Amino acid sequence: MQQIPTILAENISFSWLDTPTLHRVSLTLNPGEMLGLLGPNGGGKTTLISLIAGLVNPAEGHIQVNGVDVRQQALTARKSLGFVFQSVSLDPFMSVLQNLEFAAGLQGMSERQISPRIAELCDSLPIKAYLHKPVGALSGGQKRLVDIARALVHNPKVLILDEPTTALDPSAKGLLWSTLKSLQERNHLSILVATHLMDEAQDCDRVTFLRAGRIEWTGTPVQALDQLPDQSVTQTRRATLADWFIWKMSQTHHHD
Numbered sequence: 001m002q003q004i005p006t007i008l009a010e011n012i013s014f015s016w017l018d019t020p021t022l023h024r025v026s027l028t029l030n031p032g033e034m035l036g037l038l039g040p041n042g043g044g045k046t047t048l049i050s051l052i053a054g055l056v057n058p059a060e061g062h063i064q065v066n067g068v069d070v071r072q073q074a075l076t077a078r079k080s081l082g083f084v085f086q087s088v089s090l091d092p093f094m095s096v097l098q099n100l101e102f103a104a105g106l107q108g109m110s111e112r113q114i115s116p117r118i119a120e121l122c123d124s125l126p127i128k129a130y131l132h133k134p135v136g137a138l139s140g141g142q143k144r145l146v147d148i149a150r151a152l153v154h155n156p157k158v159l160i161l162d163e164p165t166t167a168l169d170p171s172a173k174g175l176l177w178s179t180l181k182s183l184q185e186r187n188h189l190s191i192l193v194a195t196h197l198m199d200e201a202q203d204c205d206r207v208t209f210l211r212a213g214r215i216e217w218t219g220t221p222v223q224a225l226d227q228l229p230d231q232s233v234t235q236t237r238r239a240t241l242a243d244w245f246i247w248k249m250s251q252t253h254h255h256d
């Protein structure tokens, strides 16, 4: 039996007012997969995420989440999705626990459901030690982890993150990626993560390259590196996705 994709976007075109922004973009996120949405600034990553969230509608094409059409059944589709946007969506004056309880209330969860769910989140994410601290007192990395817990409070099947490691130091980045990997493996969460920090995408099962509103390439990180011409890598160092990205950016656009 063929499995239903967690996210299926087909031939999406979209303009912000008169500015064409996405051109016949197609993307598939499979159950339990981590997909990296890569591309330069302004490539259209955030716009595509806004369309998946149903915040704006495509001029052409359609998007399904677990087989549910985002435009026709936006609320049902959104129940399966958890979002971590570029800026942290937490109240700095409330404690971590209060923020999570508040987010759960917004999701329509009952008192009886909320405490066990927060306990589960504390098992999956390293946030227990500061559960009673105000969010404003946390480090950038800690805030991000709480923001992920907030996005997962209603137990969605998919986590979508837009540039989650911006402004984090290397150790906080490392902890964030290892947490994402363990959420994927232990909780069978599907993850779509937008980033322009290529080397971070090494942990993704597949990467898709979005430039100037077009998907130019999709494949595994290993396949990406296999594309590199030999001379682009020195003898002393293995090629990374950053090398691939720089090489890809040097290639001319192929428009249909």
Ligand SMILES: Nc1ncnc2c1ncn2[C@@H]1O[C@H](COP(=O)(O)OP(=O)(O)OP(=O)(O)O)[C@@H](O)[C@H]1O
Residues within 6 Å of the ligand: 016, 017, 021, 039, 040, 041, 042, 043, 044, 045, 046, 047, 048, 196
């Ligand atoms: N709300 C908006 N109104 C008008 N234009 C917008 C809006 N949001 C994005 N755009 C434009 O759409 C294009 C794609 O932007 P988008 O933010 O989707 O790219 P991105 O790949 O996420 O870039 P970044 O890495 O900088 O976040 C840009 O030209 C941007 O100016």
